[in-house]
Amino acid sequence: MTPIVSVILTSYNKPHTIGKAIESVLLQTLNNWELFIMDDNSNEETVQNIRKYINKPRIHYFNSNIQDGDRYKTTRYATLINEAIPKTRGKYLTYLTDDNSFLPSRFETMVKELNQNSSIEIVYSQQLVKTINEYGIIEQEKVRKTYGVLKNPVGWVDHCSIMHTRNLAERIFEEFGSYWNDDQAYWYNGDAAFWSRLTKYKPFHPIPEILDIAIKDDKSFQRLYTHLPKSIPNGTLVRGPSTETYIIENQVRRKIFQEVFTKLKYDPSMVVKIPDPFLFKYKEGTPIDSQVFINFLLFPNQRLVKAQNHPAVFYLQNNHKHLIKNEKTFSDFNLRWDKIISTDEHLLAQLPDGLPIEELSESTPILPDGTLFKHENYYISLKNCLHPIEKQVAMKLKLPVTNPVKMDHSLLSKFKTGEPFEWEILF
Template sequence: MTTLKPLISIILTSYNKPSLINQVIESVQMQTFKEWELFIMDDNSYPDTINIIIKYLDDPRIYYKNSFIQGNERYKTTRYATLINEALPLTCGDYICYLTDDTMYVPNRLAEMLSFLQKSPEIDVVYSSQHVKCVDYNLQPTHEYVRKASEILYTAANVVDHCSVMHTRRILLKVYQKYSNYWETDPLYWFNGDAMFWKRLNTFQPFYPINKVLDITFKTPFSFQNLYANLPSKDLNGILLRNSQGDVFLVDNYKRRPISKEMLSYFKYNQNQIVPIPEPFIYKYTEGPPISLTESIPNLRVVKNEKGELFYIENNQKRPFINTTAFRKFKFSAQEIIKVSQRSLDEFSDGPPIYPKLSNYTILPEGKVFIYHHNYFIMTDRMLHPIDKDMLQKLYLLKNCIPISKTSLSYFKIGPPISSYPSHLAEEYQED
């Protein structure tokens, strides 16, 4: 333990970034200002990350806590906000900073911010410019830019990264007195939990700028912002998802069903069209049985029996194609046809036939995307839901869109638009 009370407390949230976590911790150790304490709040990372963190625990200024959170509990709160709230009561410093496992402080970061606040004791919150490096899976840069701190911010939400801020304990206590907690942990705000906290700080004071780059952040393909970007807020069947450990799941009947490489191949899935997702996102689905030859054929698959008849498996029913025109009309391809026995088909009840002609009586196949001018719609829950092009691209659904006329569009019920997950999370937040 250090003999002197640390002046600055730093809270580092960590989850499965073994390629960066050592640089992050060392960026704190290399600070020119030495009177700090660091709380590493790890969210039950895999051993490769934990083993790196442990190497730094001989520094008496560094404290470590593992949440041991289980996968099926992850989605229930905004995890990094929860970890920060657990750490804040443990801190001793008069000034508080935050850090993530893909961001490094420059050596004079603490000294610069502390000097600013000590020279202006009436100010409680400062923020700095940030160097953003976008990198590929090998951490090689693709592009970079500077997020500048150039003005006093009375609305810092969705503008300032939480690694670029230092605030006083004084304003933190005011936040707690008003809101009865610190950071907002509601899972609605996973994507922008810091923005919710900034709103609380802005209740009392603006953010004052230090127009110098004092931290460097890496935006990797596996950063949660990138993983969450353009994910739909509404559950959609037929999507393949991959978690951070490489496990693949099929969303089928709104459940996550584990699927192996062999089953991906057998059921004619494109293995280049698996969507990488953040860990909590997968756990919002109840786990279903693994895809296997002993289980029922998954939904949204095209099958052919011994007679050569084609069916679309949808909603646990088999929907016959009336003719090849209907098959082509809805952009199905021969490459996705799975040969099955009549016995396997008999497990499904008969569903409504698929006709090529659109009318008031047509029941469109689920999961298909339609385009009218530059407007996209996806068929789900027996409705056409407007959906953004970027979302379709994220889900690998943009390739075979089906043109539809204005007249034909009028035949079908239009459901509410499907918003992207970040947009859904960034809804206007109202405090009581």
């Protein structure tokens, strides 16, 4: 029997919620459906949980086998949906993610609405959104409501809350050459890009009741991606949901081994959590392990160091050591005495000398990398350039927005302005 509803479930590394998502399809009061589980090469725990269901009739499983270094190149969930749609047979198409679940009456309610009026080809419902913290405790619940017939649903409707006709999908493919736009520019709001295609033909019609539940935890893509700049500044500590901790240095990622994390005076609270695809787009560089205390040329930049039994303190940047001129310099740039790393003098001698870092004035020759400045707006110093940075981006990157280094216009104008760090989303 040809299914009425084809469900496309996209999955990536959500072992604790993927089962509930699948079960919510199995519990539908309308039984004439097929489910396509499109997994994006998840970890073994997730795959094992999926395998519990793939021997059931009407459930089809596909693994993309995507390599980590290629994830960022397209909006992966849109790519998976595009691969799934030609495999489906249903009269109606609907979507599910691995951290969402359907209420049992969802298919029956939506199909009834679509069948009653042939001019309606897209329906959407209300959605219950549960925000959960890292301890699994619900912090907030809210209802994403319906707002009547929508000709511009961007920002109002989640893609787990709609159902549309196959006919409409085929018309989109004929015009655009694909169903969803999976350009990497739409990682944050791929559904919005798809809505713009759908509404060229038909508006969204409301079903004013909750028919799906969304879980937003500390690993949810939207929470990790919000306010993340296209390029992450050197010196930023980062970690993906399924990765170790890295530092971005010379625009590669260097894994920091736990054994040296504390020795290098890094602070766990300063680690920025980001989505895996945006971590993996940085090539992996030389790891930061115990070897950095043997070969100082491997030592990470943006660290304060001094030789044992010697008072001189240096700031490392661009693989040079820069003498901190005096205590006022420390104060002017908000440097911290408790972050100084003591090492052997012969190791420190391996690094070439750079210009000294002097008190903040109009004659200051060099700025310490990674310092947040403010003159009306925020700036971050990198390679002696001042890069504009949005406040929300600076907060995302754990920069000290409440205690920046204040600078006047004359000092700001002395240094070259670099490319801005900003959060860009389309729609």
